[in-house]
Amino acid sequence: MPNQPDLQLWLIPVFPLIGAFLNGTLGRNWSKGLIAGVAIGASALSFVWVVKTLSALGQLDTAHVERYFTWIASGDLNVGFDLAVDRLSSVMLLVVTGVGTLIHVYAVGYMDHDKGFWRFFSYLNLFLFFMLILVLAQNFLLLFVGWEGVGLCSYLLIGFYFLEKYAGDAAKKAFVVNRVGDFGFSLAMLLMVVQFGSLDMTKVFTAAKAMPVEAQSGILTAIALLLVVGACGKSAQVPLYVWLPDAMAGPTPVSALIHAATMVTAGVYVVARSSEVFLKAPLAMEVVAVIGLLTAVVAALIGTAQNDIKKVFAYSTVSQLGYMFVGLGVGAFSAGIFHVVTHAFFKALLFLGAGSVIHALHGEQDLARMGGLRSKIPITYWTLMAAALAIAGVWPFAGFHSKDAILLAAHAHAPWMFWVGVVTAGLTAFYVFRAIFLCFFGEYRGHAHPHESPAIMYMPLVILALLSVAGGYLPIMDWIAPLFPEAHEAHDMTLVLISVGFGLAGILAAYYVYVLKPGTAEASAARLGGLYRAIANKFYVDEAYDAAIVHPLEQGSRAVLLHGVEQVVVEGGLKGTVAMVRGFGGLFRHLQGGNIRSYAVYALLGAVVFLGLMVAKGGSQ
């Protein structure tokens, strides 16, 4: 586009990259203050640059694209290193750098005693770099670079305490499960190349826009469904959600930044970004909505029976991501993205608050050994309460606005989706407040000496709490709505009241069960019997995957690859080659006996043969 100002978009991701590089190479010998300064400085500079860029761009009615260089040129396919900002990515940029900076600040306090301080901040900055690439990318391949990069950082940070076996296992699980999704994503890209001859988003979406809506199936449906596979991996949707709860093995700020606020919303972002493709593929939209709904319900159910405070919030993340998918699937893209933003606020806050609790209790994560912390860590308590009210969808907190927008759109699409969503909202309120009540009310059941976290930790909590309270009034929906077709949603007061009512009912139920009549929970759990056991054991999904996929894969590998390919083909081939070489060597080694005179005889024989040949050939020139 002509006459666009050059805004140096590339600086946005480069700041954290420099920070990651400095801390990663030199940080080992630096003081903690310097490391923290570099890391926070890098992400804050990035945030400042985002704000500066957006203020320079003003209304941003059309996307601002900056093309830097050709990355891959192969035949007709041309992939450039191009970055772009439009209204959608501007929202994501602000969330990623803004919440990211807050979490960096918090992490300085949380990780204070850790020996891997420099390593942690290097990874965290690297994550920001890849996440910003993902958001800024103007073509799918560059987006995929960011996509894989955040996956790598996620792996590194889940496995941050790599001396513990569970951390390494969780990291591997996250990585492997994400590969399944990434495979779908790569296939989607290949289909785009075949169909459109380009990976540039503008070109792909313009071409998709010109195509007719596919009633049943077609190339766009295929592309969209493959993108959904990718999004399911990254955004932890059924059936690929299993890695996210385990990912809580990483340090808590990581859970807040990567596994709640930013990376896991990448799938939602990609689907919203590709809305032109999805709008032509109603089948894929329906799949997105159903997957989202299923995820929301399943994760919410499991969340009610978890005893690790981080696990509770992890399942709640999965469940909320499901909500976002429902929003996308029913065509309310802007509502889905709005929920991404508000969720980033209150879920980051929930995790950071949980981290503050864990910090106060010297590493205790079990809800059964908490309780009565209300007066001991009041700032954490009040901020966590704000986050819990937000996620429960209580007016006027942030979660109310975005969740309601999604539920209303779901009602317009199919009423049964609304009802399932509302029940899930009630469940959500129930299990989040279960955690809050178990943690802060009643008698203290542990043995540590709780202490409030330092200011560097509770200041980000307070800021995020303010955002969780008031974030719902940010005009995000209006800002990004023009990017998507108009969603016809009527503001039906009854439906709003119903959903809030379910939320409040969930809170009250939790209050009754865990504060007024402690012990009810155990009794009702006993009465539910098998159902409760199934929920507490996460519906045996991990076990089922083990039995259905992991175990056969292992056995098959052992039988075919180890005993077959490795031992017979590879080792046999290798041994055969060795035997051949040894045999020939055995023949020729006798020639080289180390006896000079025998060498002289060979030379003589050679000369005789040579002369003989010359004579036989007749000496012709």
Next chain:
Amino acid sequence: MPQLTAVPLSWYLILSAILFALGIAGFVFRRNVITVFMSIELMLNAVNLSFVAFSHQLRQVDGQIYTFFVMVVAAAEAAVGLAIILTVFKNRQTLTIDEVSSLKN
């Protein structure tokens, strides 16, 4: 050079071949290092002889120049070779070629 015209080229070559064969035989069958060494000299001189003979026959001076080169190299080789033989004998008290084999294997 009238006195040489009486001797045909083939005689020189046959003599050269005989000398060369003697050199090879000495090199291959004798065990004394000095004898082997002398055999090498013999082979070199056999070649020198054929060079000079051809040079005369073809009326070209190249062969004689090469002969000088060979003689210079042979002299240098003799100097170095005899020095090595002397040192070996000092250390090993032997001149038998098969016994000087510590680098073997």
